Amino acid sequence: MAIFNKENIKFAKSWIKNPKRMGTFLPLSSKVGKKMIHSMPKVSDNGLILEIGSGSGALTEFISSSNNADKIICVEIDEELCKILQKKFPKAIIHNKSASKFNEYIPNDILNNVEVIISSIPFMSVGKTITKEIITSCVDVLKSNNGVIIHVAYTPFVPFASYGMKKVFCKSVWGIPMTYIHCYKAI
Numbered sequence: 001m002a003i004f005n006k007e008n009i010k011f012a013k014s015w016i017k018n019p020k021r022m023g024t025f026l027p028l029s030s031k032v033g034k035k036m037i038h039s040m041p042k043v044s045d046n047g048l049i050l051e052i053g054s055g056s057g058a059l060t061e062f063i064s065s066s067n068n069a070d071k072i073i074c075v076e077i078d079e080e081l082c083k084i085l086q087k088k089f090p091k092a093i094i095h096n097k098s099a100s101k102f103n104e105y106i107p108n109d110i111l112n113n114v115e116v117i118i119s120s121i122p123f124m125s126v127g128k129t130i131t132k133e134i135i136t137s138c139v140d141v142l143k144s145n146n147g148v149i150i151h152v153a154y155t156p157f158v159p160f161a162s163y164g165m166k167k168v169f170c171k172s173v174w175g176i177p178m179t180y181i182h183c184y185k186a187i
């Protein structure tokens with residue numbers, strides 16, 4: 001796919017408006033998406049996948065290629081990117097909201113079935129309060145479901161251990177910039 005397509009231009013516009021929240025001006029590459037999906041555990045028949053910070057759906061495409069789209073719940077704060085997600089993944093549940101305290105608006109009967117959380121929230125730049133609110137909500141869900149979070153970032157440093165989470169693995173994807181696929185579980 002060409003780098004300067006409509007979707008990527010919208011993504012870059014969102015970055016110009018709010019660089020700290022976006023973290024990057026281009027969506028994650030398909031190389032990263034492929035490695036992420038190979039690292040992701042299989043979900044059960046009733047299991048669901050919660051993706052936080054879905055952007056324009058670069059990772060969602062890979063998640064939906066190996067799981068039914070109606071198993072995916074996306075949370076994305078940027079309204080323009082949500083419109084792209086809604087068009088591309090009409091069967092997914094899409095929340096145009098902050099992932100902070102997502103457990104206050106996603107019903108329990110859905111959260112109880114979330115087995116994997118996929119994140120690409122730029123924790124290094126969104127600030128401590130938002131990071132804390134997002135990760136504590138993730139810990140609550142993962143603890144009761146014995147699930148994992150897969151977090152994709154351009155840094156090997158992630159804050160999950162400070163919230164009592166245990167590292168399962170960290171895989172690197174070579175390229176510029178280097179990308180890291182972190183997997184943690186709540187204990």
Ligand SMILES: C[S@@+](CC[C@H](N)C(=O)[O-])C[C@H]1O[C@@H](n2cnc3c(N)ncnc32)[C@H](O)[C@@H]1O
Binds near residue numbers: 027055056126130
């Ligand atoms: C690094 S981009 C990754 C986008 C996409 N997942 C990809 O694969 O390219 C981070 C995304 O997280 C979103 N984001 C940042 N803070 C958020 C928050 N508090 N709640 C929900 N989404 C957030 C941004 O709007 C952006 O789309």
